[in-house]
Amino acid sequence: MEVLNGIIENYYYMVAIILFVIGMYTMLTHSNMIKKIIAMNIMDTSVFLLFVAIGYSDGGQAPIIKEGAETIYVNPLPGALILTGIVVAVSVTAYALSLVVKIYRYYGTCDYDEICEIRSQE
Amino acid sequence: MGFADHFPALIVIVLFFAAFFSPLLFRWAEKFSAPFVTAALAAALVMTVTLLVKVQQTGTVLYHMGGWPPPWGIEFKADPLRLYILLIVISVSLWIFVYAVGDLKHELKKEVIGWYYTLYALLVGSMAGMALTNDLFNLFVLMEICAISACAIISIKEDRECFEASFKYLILSAMGTGCFLLGVAMLYMATGYLNYSLLQVELAEALTLYPRNIFAAAALFIVAFGIKAALFPLHVWLPDAHASAPSSSSAMLSGLVIKIYAFTLFLIFYQVFPRELLEIVPLNEIILWLASLGTMFGSIYAMLQTDLKKMLAYSSIGQIGYIFMGIGFNQDLALVGSFYHIMVHAVTKAMLFMVAGVIIYSTGVRQIKDLAGIGRVLPITMLAFTIGSASMIGIPGTGGLISKWYLALGALEIGRPFFVLVILASSLLNAIYYMPIVVNAFMHQEDFKFKAKPVPRFMLVSLVIGMIFIVISGIFSKPVITLLEKSITVLF
Numbered sequence: 313m314e315v316l317n318g319i320i321e322n323y324y325y326m327v328a329i330i331l332f333v334i335g336m337y338t339m340l341t342h343s344n345m346i347k348k349i350i351a352m353n354i355m356d357t358s359v360f361l362l363f364v365a366i367g368y369s370d371g372g373q374a375p376i377i378k379e380g381a382e383t384i385y386v387n388p389l390p391g392a393l394i395l396t397g398i399v400v401a402v403s404v405t406a407y408a409l410s411l412v413v414k415i416y417r418y419y420g421t422c423d424y425d426e427i428c429e430i431r432s433q434e
Numbered sequence: 435m436g437f438a439d440h441f442p443a444l445i446v447i448v449l450f451f452a453a454f455f456s457p458l459l460f461r462w463a464e465k466f467s468a469p470f471v472t473a474a475l476a477a478a479l480v481m482t483v484t485l486l487v488k489v490q491q492t493g494t495v496l497y498h499m500g501g502w503p504p505p506w507g508i509e510f511k512a513d514p515l516r517l518y519i520l521l522i523v524i525s526v527s528l529w530i531f532v533y534a535v536g537d538l539k540h541e542l543k544k545e546v547i548g549w550y551y552t553l554y555a556l557l558v559g560s561m562a563g564m565a566l567t568n569d570l571f572n573l574f575v576l577m578e579i580c581a582i583s584a585c586a587i588i589s590i591k592e593d594r595e596c597f598e599a600s601f602k603y604l605i606l607s608a609m610g611t612g613c614f615l616l617g618v619a620m621l622y623m624a625t626g627y628l629n630y631s632l633l634q635v636e637l638a639e640a641l642t643l644y645p646r647n648i649f650a651a652a653a654l655f656i657v658a659f660g661i662k663a664a665l666f667p668l669h670v671w672l673p674d675a676h677a678s679a680p681s682s683s684s685a686m687l688s689g690l691v692i693k694i695y696a697f698t699l700f701l702i703f704y705q706v707f708p709r710e711l712l713e714i715v716p717l718n719e720i721i722l723w724l725a726s727l728g729t730m731f732g733s734i735y736a737m738l739q740t741d742l743k744k745m746l747a748y749s750s751i752g753q754i755g756y757i758f759m760g761i762g763f764n765q766d767l768a769l770v771g772s773f774y775h776i777m778v779h780a781v782t783k784a785m786l787f788m789v790a791g792v793i794i795y796s797t798g799v800r801q802i803k804d805l806a807g808i809g810r811v812l813p814i815t816m817l818a819f820t821i822g823s824a825s826m827i828g829i830p831g832t833g834g835l836i837s838k839w840y841l842a843l844g845a846l847e848i849g850r851p852f853f854v855l856v857i858l859a860s861s862l863l864n865a866i867y868y869m870p871i872v873v874n875a876f877m878h879q880e881d882f883k884f885k886a887k888p889v890p891r892f893m894l895v896s897l898v899i900g901m902i903f904i905v906i907s908g909i910f911s912k913p914v915i916t917l918l919e920k921s922i923t924v925l926f
Contacts, residue, residue, distance in 0.1 A: 332616060339609060348605055355612045362619045390622070393571050397615065400578045404608055407582055411589060411601045418594040427598070 324365040331358035343424040345412045349405060356401040363390045363397070438488075441481045442497040442510040442566055445520070448474050448481075449559030453552045460548025468535045471551045475528040475558065482524055486517045496568075504569070504629040511568040511630075514921040518914075519697050519776065520565045523690055526780050527558045530689070533788055533896040534682030540795055541680040546590055553590065557583040557686065561694045570618045570628045570706075573698065574611065577662070581607040584691050587683040588675055599674035606671045610661035617654035620647045621706075630705050638708035648707075652717055655702055663695035665721075665758060666728030669751045673735075676747035681791025684743065688750045689784035693776050696757045700769075703761060704925050712764065722762025726856045728755030733863035741800050743790050745867060746783065749826065752860060753779050759841055759853070766926050768844025770918045771837045777914070778825060778833035778907055785900035786822045789815055792893050797884045802871060807882040809875035812889065816875045818897040823868035825904045828861050833907030836915075 319326055335355030339348050367387035375385040412422055419427050452474030460467040489495055489512055497510040531554065538547055560579040567573050581604070589600040622628060624644040625636040641648055657668070664672040672692075676684050703712065712718060732752025739745040757779070760772020792815045793799055793808070809816040825832035838857055845853040907914075 332612070336609065336612070339605060345601065352605065352608045352612070355609070356615075359612060359615045359619060362616070363622070366619065366623050396571075396575060400575060404578065404582060404604070407586070408601065408604055408608075411597055411604065414589075414592075414597045415594070415601065418597070 328362035453555035614658035659699040685784040685787035725758035729860035771840030775837035
């Protein structure tokens, strides 16, 4: 019961980890390059979700400190970090997509298995 | 604060600055573009040396970005060990750049050369940052810059093998950084800090409260850096990527990029994780076995190759194994050996890839069997190859012997003579695939079958510098070893 309660209370962590595993699995097993890139994004996003979830606190407010008022604040640091993380993920995606475009021009396909077949026939 | 106090940040900033201005210069005043980047690298080198002298006199320097102390701001740390790595990174990349400026004209289209300088400076800058930073999230950003620019200096050659190789590299390294970031999230969850020094203090306490988080983080870090540094079963991207790239990129990737990740893993093991963690979980043991398998299998795969650059790439997988072995032994003499090997292998492998570049430029030959008799046509080039091979095998008089000697001493010190045998066996395996090329090049009866263009002087000069360095590092190893011993014994 204790384990189950732990999972229910921290379900957002579980969601993040499940997404991470889905992303990793797709990235490693699918031969379609576009799907690999989508999986890469799912994986990155899951980690961002986990990071932002760490900073959340129940009933917390935006961390703008007012004199005298005693309130709970949400931790702003993970949010700031994740903004940087998103920018990094976008640039990696852009570069990966541009590589796929170039590969498509040579082979006429985005599928890794088909490319291997074409190369073995040469 | 005086100007000299900002050196830790300026080393990185100067290189990034050069990265953004070199394509503009290339468009407006092409002549000045390469000297500009060279000047930036030289400036970074001068700053590193000054900083090293200062650190030796006054002790570790901590630099706070924008004047914000941790845990709020990013911290750069300059201790002798990090500066030693930084010195290797910057001086070797300056040396490779001098070679690259001449060689790139033959390998790339003219209009992309300016962009190549950008990527090169970004790569060196991010590696310098990784050596200096004391903050996990900053490390993540620098790792991504390093990954993108490392993939891009492969794909810039614009042939289809390069595109495929760099796509494979990019996907696997994105997986590595994904794992790394998840590990960082785990540590942040348990402690609330990202700074190395603060984490080490807090983690010792958190280890009893949240052991699962920290074990998961350790596992994720091993996978992340294992992929990035091509530790044995995770090396699949390396051979294609390093073999298809332009020769100067191969030299850079094989010589420096994989090592900086090994060094970062070392920092995380000894400056982030508390000592108790390494005692509870056999992390070192895992690394030790993977590294030993890597030294054997890297060499065995290398033996089967017919392409010269592919062979050199597989040999890198074997050599990175020695560097990881030092971390695996968890013992100061072995660590001295593996740090010495970072320097020796950076120079040797970079020089061997330059030799491959010279051979391809001059004769167009890539296959190993076609190299028979080439020693009489390109004597200095093949002499460089011979000295490089000797250092890879560990023949006395070259730097390769010193590092293997210290690794073996470390293995004996902790009472595991089996690994001395592993080191010996892998050296023999190295000899099996390097020596036939040397023997064939000089002793073959018939003449060389292909036409050879004369080799430009700057290429030969770069090779000669490498040869001299390898011999010096084999004979006068004392100052470097003393520096390493002094800074590594502090950790134990």
